[in-house]
Amino acid sequence: MTTQTKPVLHGYFRSSCSWRVRIAFALKGIEYDQVPVNLIKDGGQQSHSDAASPMIKLTDQYKALNPMQQVPAVNIDGITLSQSLAIIQYLEETRPGRRLLPVDPKKRAQARMISDIIASGIQPLQNLSVIQKIGAEKLQWSQHFITKGFEALEPILKQTAGTYCVGDEISMADICLVPQVYNAERFKVDLSKFPTIKRLNETLLKLEEFKVSHPSCQPDTPPDLQA
Amino acid sequence: MTTQTKPVLHGYFRSSCSWRVRIAFALKGIEYDQVPVNLIKDGGQQSHSDAASPMIKLTDQYKALNPMQQVPAVNIDGITLSQSLAIIQYLEETRPGRRLLPVDPKKRAQARMISDIIASGIQPLQNLSVIQKIGAEKLQWSQHFITKGFEALEPILKQTAGTYCVGDEISMADICLVPQVYNAERFKVDLSKFPTIKRLNETLLKLEEFKVSHPSCQPDTPPDLQA
Structure with missing residues (x-):
């Protein structure tokens, strides 16, 4: 290479x-x-x-x-x-x-913890190979694990969040949160129980970096899903 | 607190x-x-x-x-x-x-990649809450996803490994590998197809730090599972 x-x-x-x-x-x-x-x-x-x-x-x-x-x-x-x-x-x-991680070691750890709750605790259970194996019950399965994960994230974010997931600086935690909320919406998860997650997601989606990277405007986005 | x-x-x-x-x-x-x-x-x-x-x-x-x-x-x-x-x-x-991560940025990235393949790609699918939901087919389910993960890890480790997972220094990748092999053995996964994984696991298990932390000798290890 x-x-x-x-x-x-x-x-x-x-x-x-x-x-x-x-x-x-x-x-x-x-x-x-x-x-x-x-x-x-x-x-x-x-x-x-x-x-x-x-x-x-x-x-x-x-x-x-x-x-x-x-x-x-x-x-x-x-x-x-x-x-x-x-x-x-x-x-x-x-x-x-x-910076994609805070300077303060405790805040860095919290940003990694939130990222890992999503990347190890929630997302892997909606991975394509898993969903394919679950088959007909995939909607129910995904809703169960996303809801369970969000029920854990919500109280954690209530403690760590400022404008963004960890204080007032964007971090890897925000990078993980927004695509996971997008997945939650695809699987029709009721987000009304998660006001902090909803608020952070809405704030982040207004930023240019989250807009240009959105699934609705990528080279392989099918025409009917384009924004 | x-x-x-x-x-x-x-x-x-x-x-x-x-x-x-x-x-x-x-x-x-x-x-x-x-x-x-x-x-x-x-x-x-x-x-x-x-x-x-x-x-x-x-x-x-x-x-x-x-x-x-x-x-x-x-x-x-x-x-x-x-x-x-x-x-x-x-x-x-x-x-x-x-050190738990190499100094060189590329090797650090490889150590994190291997760690994440295990921590996001393999282990979450044998988590207690998942296994409980899968029910009777949990052995087959776990074998499927561990084998799939190890089929990916084996060629990657063949490229990155020296004495340990990434070169000749112990890293977070080794910390993740050994407990995952322990899980594989619990779920009776055939390890003969993964010579690099087997070799690394055997080398690491001889080290004091992996011995004192082993599941067989913790305060809550039941008597019948003690080493």
Whole structure:
């Protein structure tokens, strides 16, 4: 693998983990190329691709790039990284610009804790391979685990949040929260019980970096889902 | 909450995420107190408690401490942290002693990637609340997702590993690997296809820090499971 000047994000418009990385790139002001990856094995999404944005199927080539066969994966500085939080923290530790973690160690820990509650405690249970295995009951299953996770997040955020998830600075926690709320809405989770989560999500969605990275305006967003 | 001199780990002997934190404490040479938490709602494990190591049930008191109702949770420096990787990285950033992440940014990223493959990609699918919901098919379910995860980890580790998961220095990746292999063995996963994982696990299990933190010798380990 050779060192590239522009990072390449292999992702999918609707993947919440891909969105996390897109937000981080936007907050850091990093230009990158996108290669859409089609994770749906029956190729159902394939028809949405067009000449301007070639979409790759889940090929052996992609499996070599990311053996977990998930998105995102990023080619950067000559290496390939998967796992969104590892990618985001690599950007934080190697790129200047806006901080993605607070300076204070306790606040950093809280930002990581909130990120991990989402990235390890909630999102993995709505991952494509899990949902496919659950089958017909996937809506109920997803609602159960998102609601359970939000019931934990709400009191934690009530303690840590200022304008954003941890105090008044944007952090990785915010980067994880917004795509998870998007997933919650897709799975029709009742958000009325979570006023802090709702308030933070609404505040964050007004920011340019969250807008340009939104699933509704990516190269592989199907026309009927475009904003 | 007041600042404490010794951190308090709320955990469970067999929880792989609790074991991660115990390894990190051992590698850093940090003394801590343990409070066993019984996550089994029917109290089946309760009989194993004894006067010397009081085990707390999943009470409202613990829910206030960790709204996710999972272990581990750590009281440290006046705050409560859940999520093992957030705890481990807090120790890394605030305590001297053995490094838990490499100095080189690319190797740090690889250590975090491997940790996250386990912590977000594999372990959450064997979490108690998930397994309980899956019911009778839990063995097959767990074997499926651990095998899938290990099929991804094996080629990645083949590239990154030296003596340990990332080069020749112990890192958070090793801290995550060993407890996940322990889980794999509990769920009778065939490990013969994963020679790198097996080799790393065997090397790490010989180290004192992995021995003293092992599920077989914790305050709440039932007598019949003690080493």
